Amino acid sequence: MIQLLGAIVRGLRSRALLSAGSVLLTALAIGSAVLGPVFSEAVTNSYIVTRLQETPAGLTGLSRVLTPDSTSSVEQAERDAVAVADAVNVGPWAPSVTTVESPRFMALRGAVRFWARDGACESLEVTGRCPERVGEVLMLTADVETTGATLGEPLTLATFEPVELQRLGLERPGLDQVVVVGSYDTPRTDEDWLIPSRLTKSNEQTSINGGYQPYTPAPFITTPETVEALGGWTVRVDTHLSIPADLTPEQLDEAAAAAVAVPRDTEVEVEGGTIRADDTNSLADVVEEVRFQQSTARSSIAPAVLSLVLVALALLMRLLNAASELRVPELALASLRGVTARRLWGLGLAEPLGILLIATPLGIAFGMGLSFLLVRSWLVPGLPVPLPWASWVAGALVLLAAFAVACVAVGLVVRESLASQLSGVRRPVAARRWSVIAQLTLVALAVAVLASKLSASGPGEPDATDLVLPVLLAVVAGLAATRLTAMLATWWTARSRGRSLSGFVSSRAISRRQEGTLVILPITAAIAVAVFGVGVYDSAATWRTSVAATVSPAQTTWATTLTLSEAIDLTRKVDPDGDWIMAAGSATNPGANFSIVDSSRLERVATWPATWSPGLEVGQVVDDIRPAGVVPTVTGKRLTLTIDNQAEMTADLAVEVRFGSRGGRPLKAYLGPFPRGEQTRSVRIPFCKDGCPLEGMTLGGGAGTNTAMSGTLRLAGIEVDGAPVDGAIDGAGWTPTPDPSVRTSIVEMTESDGGLDMTVDTGDSVGMARITVGGITRDRPALAGPGVQQRAIAKLDEGFGLIPVAQVGEIEGMPFTGPSGLLVDYSSFITDHSVYDNLVTVRVLAREGTPASIEAALSEAGLTVGTTLAQERHVLDQSAYALALRLYGVVAALVLAMALAGLFVSAAVQLPARRRDAAALRVVGVPKGAVMVAVVRELAVVLGSAAIAGILAGSLAQWVVLRTITLGYADDPTTPALVAAISPLRLVVLALLAAAVFGTVALISASMTVRGARGATLRESAR
Amino acid sequence: MTVVVVGGAVTVLQFAEAAGTSRWLTAPLLLLGAVAVPSIGAELAVARREEIGLARLRGIHGLRLWRFLLVEPLLAIAIGTLLGLAVGAAGTVLATRTWLDDTAAALQQPALVAAAAIAGAALVIIALSAAAALREPLAVQVSMRRRPRRATTVAVFLSVLVLVGAAVAAYRSRSASDEPDLVVLLGPALVGLALGQAAIWVIRIAARGLTPVTERRGMGAFLAARRLARADDLVTPVRLVVAAAIVGSLALSGAVSVSSWTRDQAGVEVPGARTIDATELGAVGAVDLTERADPEGDHLIASAIVRNEERLGERRAYVDAARWDAVVGDFYDGTPARAASDAVDRLSTDAAPLQVRGDRFEVTLSGIVVPAVRSINLPGEEVYSSGGGAAEVTLTYVTTANASGSVAVQLVTPGDGTPATARARVRECAQGCTVTGLEFGRNDEGVIDDSEFVVLAERLTLGDTDLLASTWAPDPASVQAVLNNNFIRGWTPPGSFVVNRTDGLQVAMLPIGAVLDVHLDRTGDAVPVLVAPVDDEAETQALDLGGDDRTTDVIGIGGSLPLVGSVGVLSDIRTSAAGSGPTVPSAEVQIVAASGTPDAVLDEVAEATGTSWRSSGAVRDSLGETYGGDQSVAYALTALACALVALLALGAGVARHLRDYRRDVASLRVLGISVGTARRAGRAELVSLTVLVLAMVVAGGWLAVTLLLGGLPLLALPVAALPLDTAPHLLPLVIPAVLSAAAVVLVGGRARAVRASTTRPSLLREEDQS
Known part of the structure; x- marks a missing residue:
């Protein structure tokens, strides 16, 4: 036994590098197996905590009302209520807080309530002092103003009561007047008061169908004695859900069960009275969502861990094989000395087992350490690191698998014939039949699964095939790369006789020395898994950005009640250059929502994820939807038109000029008459003092009516306050109004020399020349999302305040409406066309770094910050799934690290053999340079093919898997689709990186080979 | 083969076009064709190996060799495509005339394009197999015997692809809820081919395993096992036979479940033998008419349906509950609506308009x-x-x-x-x-x-x-x-x-x-209703004929109600008419006649309503038409074409190898093995193949139906309709199995029918001379 131990130690020491590599890989594999379940558990626990912390306390907390027996005192009832609540509340509940509540009384022209609660003053922002005596109250600040109360003065409760109030049948309070000793504000957080909105007032409301809501001031906070004196009191007991960082789903289940223990609609008899729930608790829904998130997180973590473990095992196999091959002479000697087969196995297995034994505690420590690190750095602070049994099982399975690998490695050597064990040079042998079949099975499995996934119709629930596909593809790519490289090398060897010596040597080395090509498989697999992991992580992150950007299409999204045109005006005024802010809006229309943007500023201000418009730059998107002309802005007090009227008309020509609308009121000015010949007329436009858009004109009878006209009209000039309006004709894109309901008289319209020439002809009938600016066509150019229904587009018309559109292209996502929308320019939407402002939800978008002056101007205009991109991202990033996907990043890094470690170790292991080869070549007179080039070439081919195969397989896996699985919720039609795009840039970077790393390895290895390759090497090994 | 594939594809395509169903319904046929054509191409190339070898021996190379090789299949394919187009045109006319209202144009552009594509693909495939044959060593080309060879990588890959594809199709069709993708639509053919492949493996492995065992059991069994293990004249086409039969099972199961759905749904909507539209009269008018025409209340019943498929909470129907038992009686026996039907008479109250x-x-x-x-x-x-x-x-x-x-x-x-x-x-x-x-x-x-x-x-x-x-x-x-x-x-x-x-x-x-x-005064008369709830906890509200709320008395809850199906409220027409405004315009009022209603009564009603009677069968047909029941017809056409393809493949395999087999028997006779033994061996071979095909098709059909039928687009089910039964049933599985087994027996029997005269050992000599 001691002998064996000594042999193990000596063996390990003599192959220190190999042993260290094997220990490292085993530890990594075991660690990953431990890490996976730990992390998935921790992610869900963390998600529970963040989800509950985000949820208003009103939805998670409990509020029950105890109606006491007639005999109990307030203190007794409060004690009873707390006792009942504590008895029912199993799970993570905070201590219960009681409030003594009076019934509603008819007072102050409304329904008044009195509340008493210990420490109420401490938890409220109070002006004045706390009530101490009977009859003293605190009122809501707003109520103090409404009721005209004065702090410190008595307030008479009984006032005139309206009939409706009287009919509610409320009692009058027992007190005629109260002393208002202070006022309080509605609490901003739900930290102390479960539902802060209970501490607000509501105004008198009468609905059209007869419902009546009396004026209800916020509760009067007073002393318990006051409430007791009023009579008819009840005790409300509020319980917050306590959300410690170590909250588990099981505790949450308990809490959800406790939440429904007291029913809402029936009184339950308890000690001291009856109790009934009166809250808005929906813990059950939260629990359900947590369960869903838990399952997605689990199913998304599994493939990452699985591939990590498999790559580690593949590399381990390679290293253990190398180690046992180095031990061939040892074993051969042992069998020469007549050691029995069993002992031979024991001898063979002793060293790998020793490695496994050393690696196990290291692996567990590594897994737990990494879990701890990841949990601490990514998940909610204070979250305990769980250690589920699944971790132990996975670790044990990996250990078992590693043992099996070791057995296979030893078996391969032990079962070799003694002759080949003893021979110094290894010759290539044909692959064994079972290994061929195993490889073929893997390939067949990959083909079948790939075919199945590729022909599947669309995203569905992830199943086992999604989990195994990346790993399968990685392994198959590795196998294929190995075979292909060897085949090519053989072919090249056959061809390259008589050509360059180093080429021949390198290709022959590849085709004959199997150890060299064997490293391809694990490296390919590692690279494939890394590419897949990074790709999935990156795609999910991109997708989340795209989802967040749909809600907040710029760094900051301001909410406003302004109309779209007002918002446009505001942005033009505040930020004339259009560098920082823009107006945008959305309009809901079933089947085809509208996303309305100020396209001239879109490129600079908005966040536009590349996945929204694959193949299109933002600039091209803007060009697609931008109308042909720019709507001119008129700023001044007097508008002057010059018209050359050469038309036969029944009456003199009159002109109606339209300036859009303000506050729902259309702005128009009328000029005329313009008799035959060139005339100039002017009109006051006081409303355009600060600028207004010139949207359209009607040339016809009085007040924009029909008249008979034929001949030519020339609009020669548009002036404001005596100065020509910039861009009023040139570049404004005047067109006959594209409205089929208008009987247009315009036959032809051209722009020449800064004027508009119109040929009009109404024939026997009547008509008018109605023109619109901005190059508006009947069907406005729009980019449609994939979720838009063609039927809905066909049904669009101007009748409902919407616009007919012509779909000029398709994009995947857009602000606010995502795939379900039509992206149009604002001028398409509002120019010279009646707009129902309530149809459009308007926002102002501001990009990052917007100057404070602009933000201040927006605040002054009454805008509030609606949301920000970062905030939306944060919410999405904290979902369990997003957290779980971070593991893919870790896996990618770990796998690459493992591959590199494996590569170094195997390069080091091969070094002696290579040196011998190189020395042999040197001895026969091959120059040093040629040997060097041959080795570099060999390694470059081997590693390059591994890298290429790995990148291809990883990309394929990513593309296939992303096509069929979801990366989060996608219920909402406005959620943009996940784009299974493969970023070529990332691949190029990866390829370059791989080339650099592998090239370095090849160079170092080659130089070391050549440096140590002296003729003496051969002598030494011969000895 | 080209004729069949092109003809079938054209027919199904045009039929699908005319019926407005998915064009990809042809996918299984194309896949089977894509499997059958190369095998024929390969056989063709193999059959011409000697020619090629001879040509090469004579020094023909390059372009000339290729021309020599490809002219013959090119001609065959061109003629086949033209014939196929003709057959397809005829088939289209026939099929659309039979199953659709109007005859579709005989040929349209998509069909022509498809035919051209099929022809092109066939040519490419044949060129590829010819290339494979060309690359064989000359020695193999001119040798007399073919030996079983190891499958090439491409062949292994294709069979693996079929297996994996079948698995993916099964998984996707069970898990994916959205539109089926290509792999799911190919599913039937993929699963069929995979099971066919499995059948071949079963045969080969079993035969290989049995060969040593049967050695001791006598010559016949040994010969059969050895042939099954090595020869491919009968075994290889089994794959296509099994595949086609499984496609057939699916199509048949689909057709059966669609027709049973339309039957049940028609039963739900029309609780009798015939119906007449009486919307003009209003519900009360219809009740009056039934009273007048059929005072005893034995034959006619009035009912009104307010479908409300968008607001399921207000989906409802009214029946003349007092007459229900007499007129409808046991109509719903054996259907899910039976319990509700039995409760209908309790809906009736004293309240009357x-x-x-x-x-x-x-x-x-x-x-x-x-x-x-x-x-x-x-x-x-x-x-x-x-x-x-x-x-x-x-x-x-x-x-x-x-x-x-x-x-x-x-x-x-x-x-x-x-x-x-x-x-x-x-x-x-x-x-x-x-x-x-x-x-x-x-x-x-x-x-x-x-x-x-x-x-x-x-x-x-x-x-x-x-x-x-x-x-x-x-x-x-x-x-x-x-x-x-x-x-x-x-x-x-x-x-x-x-x-x-x-x-x-x-x-x-x-x-x-x-x-x-x-x-x-209606206080106290709550309207009794039968409810099939939208979801389990939804409250139900009885509405009168004019759509006003009435107090509700739920007397029963059922999963399936007459007239409304799986969601809705059923109440009595008279009770709901009391004090109600005119029947809402969206109500569909009908008078239903039980079978056996005298013609005089029917005529009186027809005269009063000014419309004509529709039989229950007509209702069924219109249901099928509305909700895409034609898909199953298109499937059936596809299945038919698939079956022809398989039969052809089987026949071609047999015909080509007949000479070889006779020669084999002749050789055996030289060795002293009697014709009888050879016959026994052939029979044993056939029997085991037939049994295998039977078992495989039934089991495979069951598997395919279970795995795939739920995911195939058979019907666009309306809201609140009965669910489509996609469970496998025995009969639709057994029929294709028996048919395919019969095909194997017939064609195979022809292949194994050896007469003493045609297998004389002298045959071998003759051949050597030639």
Whole structure:
């Protein structure tokens, strides 16, 4: 036994590098197996905590009302209520807080309530002092103003009561007047008061169908004695859900069960009275969502861990094989000395087992350490690191698998014939039949699964095939790369006789020395898994950005009640250059929502994820939807038109000029008459003092009516306050109004020399020349999302305040409406066309770094910050799934690290053999340079093919898997689709990186080979 | 072979196109073809080995050799494709005429493309096998005997691929809930081929194991075992036979389960032999019609279904429960709906719609508390007066044509209590109508008046029916509407609005123009219902024919109910009609006739409804058509073509090897083994093959049905329908098994039928000479 131990130690020491590599890989594999379940558990626990912390306390907390027996005192009832609540509340509940509540009384022209609660003053922002005596109250600040109360003065409760109030049948309070000793504000957080909105007032409301809501001031906070004196009191007991960082789903289940223990609609008899729930608790829904998130997180973590473990095992196999091959002479000697087969196995297995034994505690420590690190750095602070049994099982399975690998490695050597064990040079042998079949099975499995996934119709629930596909593809790519490289090398060897010596040597080395090509498989697999992991992580992150950007299409999204045109005006005024802010809006229309943007500023201000418009730059998107002309802005007090009227008309020509609308009121000015010949007329436009858009004109009878006209009209000039309006004709894109309901008289319209020439002809009938600016066509150019229904587009018309559109292209996502929308320019939407402002939800978008002056101007205009991109991202990033996907990043890094470690170790292991080869070549007179080039070439081919195969397989896996699985919720039609795009840039970077790393390895290895390759090497090994 | 594959593919493709089903239904056939064609190609190449060898000996190489090799198969494939197209066109016409309503065009573009693709693929495959034959060493090519060789890597890969593909298909078809993908659609053929492969392995391994054992058991058994272990004339085609039979089992099982589903579902929807649509009449009209046409209640029953597939909570059906036992009786025996059917007669209650006939509505009112006349002086000396006992009584009803109608009379009740009478004509009720309610209102022409006004209806008749014989109750909704009205403030509602007195109906009027709805008193008559719940805890609500809520009395819960299927509420038509508005437009009213209904009765109903009777079979057919029952036909066509492919492969194998076998027997005879022994050996070989095929097809079919049938797109099941039974059944498994075994026996018997004259040892000599 001691002998064996000594042999193990000596063996390990003599192959220190190999042993260290094997220990490292085993530890990594075991660690990953431990890490996976730990992390998935921790992610869900963390998600529970963040989800509950985000949820208003009103939805998670409990509020029950105890109606006491007639005999109990307030203190007794409060004690009873707390006792009942504590008895029912199993799970993570905070201590219960009681409030003594009076019934509603008819007072102050409304329904008044009195509340008493210990420490109420401490938890409220109070002006004045706390009530101490009977009859003293605190009122809501707003109520103090409404009721005209004065702090410190008595307030008479009984006032005139309206009939409706009287009919509610409320009692009058027992007190005629109260002393208002202070006022309080509605609490901003739900930290102390479960539902802060209970501490607000509501105004008198009468609905059209007869419902009546009396004026209800916020509760009067007073002393318990006051409430007791009023009579008819009840005790409300509020319980917050306590959300410690170590909250588990099981505790949450308990809490959800406790939440429904007291029913809402029936009184339950308890000690001291009856109790009934009166809250808005929906813990059950939260629990359900947590369960869903838990399952997605689990199913998304599994493939990452699985591939990590498999790559580690593949590399381990390679290293253990190398180690046992180095031990061939040892074993051969042992069998020469007549050691029995069993002992031979024991001898063979002793060293790998020793490695496994050393690696196990290291692996567990590594897994737990990494879990701890990841949990601490990514998940909610204070979250305990769980250690589920699944971790132990996975670790044990990996250990078992590693043992099996070791057995296979030893078996391969032990079962070799003694002759080949003893021979110094290894010759290539044909692959064994079972290994061929195993490889073929893997390939067949990959083909079948790939075919199945590729022909599947669309995203569905992830199943086992999604989990195994990346790993399968990685392994198959590795196998294929190995075979292909060897085949090519053989072919090249056959061809390259008589050509360059180093080429021949390198290709022959590849085709004959199997150890060299064997490293391809694990490296390919590692690279494939890394590419897949990074790709999935990156795609999910991109997708989340795209989802967040749909809600907040710029760094900051301001909410406003302004109309779209007002918002446009505001942005033009505040930020004339259009560098920082823009107006945008959305309009809901079933089947085809509208996303309305100020396209001239879109490129600079908005966040536009590349996945929204694959193949299109933002600039091209803007060009697609931008109308042909720019709507001119008129700023001044007097508008002057010059018209050359050469038309036969029944009456003199009159002109109606339209300036859009303000506050729902259309702005128009009328000029005329313009008799035959060139005339100039002017009109006051006081409303355009600060600028207004010139949207359209009607040339016809009085007040924009029909008249008979034929001949030519020339609009020669548009002036404001005596100065020509910039861009009023040139570049404004005047067109006959594209409205089929208008009987247009315009036959032809051209722009020449800064004027508009119109040929009009109404024939026997009547008509008018109605023109619109901005190059508006009947069907406005729009980019449609994939979720838009063609039927809905066909049904669009101007009748409902919407616009007919012509779909000029398709994009995947857009602000606010995502795939379900039509992206149009604002001028398409509002120019010279009646707009129902309530149809459009308007926002102002501001990009990052917007100057404070602009933000201040927006605040002054009454805008509030609606949301920000970062905030939306944060919410999405904290979902369990997003957290779980971070593991893919870790896996990618770990796998690459493992591959590199494996590569170094195997390069080091091969070094002696290579040196011998190189020395042999040197001895026969091959120059040093040629040997060097041959080795570099060999390694470059081997590693390059591994890298290429790995990148291809990883990309394929990513593309296939992303096509069929979801990366989060996608219920909402406005959620943009996940784009299974493969970023070529990332691949190029990866390829370059791989080339650099592998090239370095090849160079170092080659130089070391050549440096140590002296003729003496051969002598030494011969000895 | 090309003819069969192309013809089958074209037929199935066009049929699928015409029936609107997935084109990929041909996938199993194509796969089997792709397996069969190379084996034939390989055989062809092998058969021509000698030719090739000779050609090579004569110095023919390169392009000339290839041309020499490929011209023959090219011609065969071209002719085969053309013939196949013709067969396919004929098959399409035949199949669509038989199973679909209209005949599809004989040939369309996709089918042509598919045929071209098949031909191309066949050519490529044959070229590949020819290449394989070419690469053999010359010595092997010119040698007389073939020895079993190790499978090439490609062959191993393909069989592994089939096995793995079958496993993936099985997994995906069980786990994936969405549309089936290509692998799932290929599943039947994959599983079939995999099991065929397994069958071959079983034979080979068993035979190899048995060869030494049988050595001691006599020559016949030894010969049989050895042949099974080494020769491939009968064994190799077994793979295709088993595969085709399993595809057949699946298709047959699918067809059986689809037809049993349509039968059961038709039974659920039509509880009798024939049905007629009576939606025009409304449910009550249909009940009346059955009463008229079949007064004894032995043959006809009315029912109404409100499918509501979007809102399953309101899915419901009504039956004339009183007639159920007599008309439907044991119709549902042996189906899942039997328990519910037995409970239907308990749905019937005493409540019945108040049906009246007469064309004169007469009202006599006397005032109990009558408000004074109010006069308002309008500008211009005009005086406007209102109130003073002016009242309006309206009768609402549903006519026999399922339309709602109303008739109103206005009268002024004097303040002193003298009765006032008014009458109106109701032509619509001359043929009978169902009274749904009364409305009492002041006739005060819009003047706000909330003074007390109580009347006593002393007489309320429609024709000869005294409406006061029924009990009336106020509609709380109409009272609530007034209480919610903002314009009426300070009005105290009276203690009771309606008092059913012996001398009449006392009604307190609502203020202003509000109308008090009075309907037949239904308190206490909860509607008994049978429920098939949406999910386990959902509450059910009985709705009357007009869709209004009624109090519910759940008398039974079942998983499958007549008429509604697996989700819905079943209640009595008469109970639900009492006081109900007209039958909702979405209701499908039908009258069902039991088998054996006299023609006179049927004709009367047909005349009254203006539509025609549909038999239960017609309903079944339309169900199959609506929900894609044609898929199973397409599958069956595919299976048929697969079977032909397998038969051809078997036949081809036998035909080619017949000469070899005779020569073998001749050699045996040289060694002194009698023809009889050879025959026995052949028979033993055949019997073991047949038994194996039988067992394998039954077991494999069972496995394939269990694994795959649930995932195949057989039917687009409607909401709330019965579930499709995809469990394996014995008969559909045994029939293909017996057929395939019979094929093996017949074709194999032909192969092993050796006559003494054709196996003379001189045969060997002749051959050497040639």
